[in-house]
Amino acid sequence: MRTSIATVCISGTLEDKMLACARAGFDGIEIFEQDLLVSPLSPEEIRARAARLGLTLDLYQPFRDFEGVEEEVLRENLRRAEAKFRLMNRLGIDTMLLCSNVATATIDDDALAAVQLRRLGDLAQSYGVRIAYEALAWGRFVNTYGRSWEIVREADHPAVGLCLDSFHILSRGDDPAGIEQIPAAKIFFVQLADAPVLSMDILSWSRHYRVFPGEGGFDLVAFMEHLVRSGYDGPVSLEIFNDVFRQSDVERTAVDGLRSLLWLQDRAATGLKGETHPMQLRAMPDVRPPAGLDYAEIRTGEPESAARMLAQLGFEFCGQHRRKPVQLWAQGDVRVVLNGQRADGAAPAISGLGFQVEDPDGAVERAIQLKASPVARHHTADEQELRGVGAPDGTEVFFAPTSQRPAWMEEFGAGTHYPGGQGPNALVTRIDHVNLAQPWQSFDEAVLFYESVLRLETRPATEVPSPMGLVRSQVMRTGDGSVRLALNIVPHGLEAAPSGPGSYPEHIAFHTTDILAVARRAVAAGMHFLQVPQNYYEDLAARYPLDPATLATLQELNLLYERDGEGEFLHFYTETIGNLFLEVVERRHGYEGYGAQNAPVRLAAQFERNRLRRR
Ligand SMILES: O=C(O)c1ccc(O)c(O)c1
Numbered sequence: 001m002r003t004s005i006a007t008v009c010i011s012g013t014l015e016d017k018m019l020a021c022a023r024a025g026f027d028g029i030e031i032f033e034q035d036l037l038v039s040p041l042s043p044e045e046i047r048a049r050a051a052r053l054g055l056t057l058d059l060y061q062p063f064r065d066f067e068g069v070e071e072e073v074l075r076e077n078l079r080r081a082e083a084k085f086r087l088m089n090r091l092g093i094d095t096m097l098l099c100s101n102v103a104t105a106t107i108d109d110d111a112l113a114a115v116q117l118r119r120l121g122d123l124a125q126s127y128g129v130r131i132a133y134e135a136l137a138w139g140r141f142v143n144t145y146g147r148s149w150e151i152v153r154e155a156d157h158p159a160v161g162l163c164l165d166s167f168h169i170l171s172r173g174d175d176p177a178g179i180e181q182i183p184a185a186k187i188f189f190v191q192l193a194d195a196p197v198l199s200m201d202i203l204s205w206s207r208h209y210r211v212f213p214g215e216g217g218f219d220l221v222a223f224m225e226h227l228v229r230s231g232y233d234g235p236v237s238l239e240i241f242n243d244v245f246r247q248s249d250v251e252r253t254a255v256d257g258l259r260s261l262l263w264l265q266d267r268a269a270t271g272l273k274g275e276t277h278p279m280q281l282r283a284m285p286d287v288r289p290p291a292g293l294d295y296a297e298i299r300t301g302e303p304e305s306a307a308r309m310l311a312q313l314g315f316e317f318c319g320q321h322r323r324k325p326v327q328l329w330a331q332g333d334v335r336v337v338l339n340g341q342r343a344d345g346a347a348p349a350i351s352g353l354g355f356q357v358e359d360p361d362g363a364v365e366r367a368i369q370l371k372a373s374p375v376a377r378h379h380t381a382d383e384q385e386l387r388g389v390g391a392p393d394g395t396e397v398f399f400a401p402t403s404q405r406p407a408w409m410e411e412f413g414a415g416t417h418y419p420g421g422q423g424p425n426a427l428v429t430r431i432d433h434v435n436l437a438q439p440w441q442s443f444d445e446a447v448l449f450y451e452s453v454l455r456l457e458t459r460p461a462t463e464v465p466s467p468m469g470l471v472r473s474q475v476m477r478t479g480d481g482s483v484r485l486a487l488n489i490v491p492h493g494l495e496a497a498p499s500g501p502g503s504y505p506e507h508i509a510f511h512t513t514d515i516l517a518v519a520r521r522a523v524a525a526g527m528h529f530l531q532v533p534q535n536y537y538e539d540l541a542a543r544y545p546l547d548p549a550t551l552a553t554l555q556e557l558n559l560l561y562e563r564d565g566e567g568e569f570l571h572f573y574t575e576t577i578g579n580l581f582l583e584v585v586e587r588r589h590g591y592e593g594y595g596a597q598n599a600p601v602r603l604a605a606q607f608e609r610n611r612l613r614r615r
């Protein structure tokens with residue numbers, strides 16, 4: 001598949017954009033008119049530069065407000081078009097995008113629009129160029145691809161075809177299946193964009209909120225499958241109007257965009273297996289979602305405080321790495337690695353996650369094909385090699401084989417004391433979820449990363465009010481729930497990664513089947529929990545018909561509680577150390593959430609604590 005991207009998607013000057021697109025690996029670009037108008041480069045220089053970079057110039061856009069007008073207006077529009085055709089000849093671009101008329105159309109008549117497009121086609125043909133007609137979702141009269149196709153069909157001109165843009169089709173809830181019936185030769189260009197599901201006017205939605213495929217709520221995979229079935233074999237281009245992308249690092253955004261097209265091809269290739277079509281879809285190693293978490297790694301220059309918290313929660317020290325200042329802690333088969341390879345005094349933070357997968361090499365290979373940066377764990381010949389990649393949020397993602405007793409544990413001393421299994425002291429049964437802070441600029445990129453590299457599924461996002469601002473929270477998980485990540489967008493003014501005041505803490509949540517026992521054991525071991533205000537418990541009593549004894553126990557232990565139908569969720573939080581706190585949760589009767597109603601209580605309590613500490 002030929003990949004392309006509109007220059008409007010990314011930040012910088014036209015030169016910056018071209019370089020970043022070439023480096024990311026795109027085959028071509030669409031020149032967005034505004035980028036050209038403000039460029040000091042002549043059309044000939046742009047053409048030469050693209051050739052040097054190995055980029056094709058696939059489309060010039062947009063040309064607006066042409067059809068459905070009186071004769072006098074049409075003549076003026078043809079004059080405007082001719083100037084652009086001359087420019088396209090200088091650029092060496094053979095396709096111009098024409099948006100359906102938004103502003104000047106006065107005649108609602110498809111036959112007339114077809115005649116006018118035919119006249120434009122004649123003119124275009126004399127310059128050796130062609131017109132790709134796109135129905136904008138907010139076009140004055142033409143706002144569906146079905147209607148734009150009717151007009152193009154009636155125009156019946158070799159230089160007049162369609163541009164299909166997934167946003168305009170899917171934002172209106174239109175069925176893309178009809179694309180399969182359009183002759184491929186009449187589809188001149190294809191633009192893809194995803195978007196979060198929002199209810200707002202379509203123009204604003206389109207101009208500010210588009211995201212790369214896989215980052216929003218539209219079914220781009222199904223769209224792509226219909227497109228491929230039509231027999232289309234031309235460029236597939238990204239056209240994303242997004243306020244954040246336009247101000248983010250240009251190279252990184254370009255890579256994010258290319259990743260979305262790699263992911264999409266892979267998914268469509270899987271969906272179309274066994275069918276024949278002219279488009280060559282690039283597939284990747286087929287890996288299954290992770291079966292579970294092998295370990296979580298906390299990196300800190302002062303392991304004592306994190307070690308104390310783990311011990312209070314019932315974890316046992318299992319051994320010290322034979323070469324490195326790294327400790328292994330475990331409870332049952334839940335493993336936490338405390339990595340002391342950090343500057344003295346550096347506060348604890350989640351630095352890495354080990355995911356258990358069937359085929360670690362295949363998973364790494366796939367991640368690298370998806371343009372993730374490899375990170376290598378330093379190891380000696382007799383040590384287990386763990387390979388991984390860096391996530392956009394800085395977390396190191398490692399791929400480990402599925403195993404009850406991973407081979408790397410041998411490095412933590414011969415005869416390692418490892419409790420394993422579910423001994424009488426092991427009340428924690430697994431890592432329930434890991435909450436990772438996301439810088440606002442790279443949130444969409446992170447969603448696509450975890451979806452494409454780890455094959456996690458997105459769940460509807462929630463918004464949690466806090467004294468620092470509204471925190472957007474997005475759960476990504478395997479279908480069976482064995483791996484769950486909660487991505488939280490860090491409120492403006494706070495930092496995601498560095499620890500200390502002004503940073504946003506991350507946490508690891510452990511699951512237990514007896515939260516009262518874990519809480520009592522922790523209290524007896526001297527643990528301080530995050531304090532929950534009295535107001536919360538009064539509200540709890542109003543929300544649910546809890547018996548007074550249960551309520552008193554919850555309050556005594558600073559436990560939080562939530563119900564969802566039959567399901568019940570009980571949980572508590574530790575204090576925050578550095579950039580990290582821990583949570584223990586108990587899910588009863590199939591509860592699947594994360595205590596959304598309780599998250600504001602936690603964020604407010606943490607805010608208070610942080611402020612007191614800074615005084
Ligand atoms: O928002 C617009 O005006 C606009 C312009 C060109 C496009 O291809 C498009 O999809 C939207």
Ligand SMILES: [Mg+2]
Binds near residue numbers: 165191239
């Ligand atoms: Mg478009």
